[in-house]
Amino acid sequence: MVKDNQNQLLNKAIALAVISYENKYDHNGPSILYPLSVMFALPQTACIDTKIVTVLHGLDPADVCGHGFSVAVSHALALLRPKDNVSYAHNIVALSGSNIASTVKLAYLKYDNDLSNKEYISKEDIDNMALYHASYKYLTDEITYNQFLKLVA
Secondary structure, rough: OHHHHHHHHHHHHHHHHHHHHOOOOOOOOOOOHHHHHHHHHOOOOHHHHHHHHHHHHHHHHHHOOOOOHHHHHHHHHHHHEEEEEEOOHHHHHOOOHHHHHHHHHHHHHHHHHHHOOOOOOOOHHHHHHHHHHHHHHHHOOOOOHHHHHHHOO
């Protein structure tokens, strides 16, 4: 019964994302393929909440309220949402305290840095690679907070 409810929530998240991304395209095709591809790249052991957050990552957290998702999902989505007047680096530091948010961010960083996922490589992709690499290293505890801040300065 619990597994059925979890699958229903994941189905609901996918349906919300499909509606949100309807008629939206990026350089790789329909935009909905991006969060779905990242979700499918998650480890098999990823919990349902992590999969839900991965699919809903690009949506405004306010649009997700009232759909029966857990507090953990809402919290992770809020952490993943870039804040105005806050640097990318400080957003990474803020979300590092949440297992779900950091797992989702790591999945997106890994996906975004895999050049085989791209039809072509833009200047923006190249410019972002060092930032994404430093963020990945920080979120996996391979570098310290101070090392991270030096790399992204």
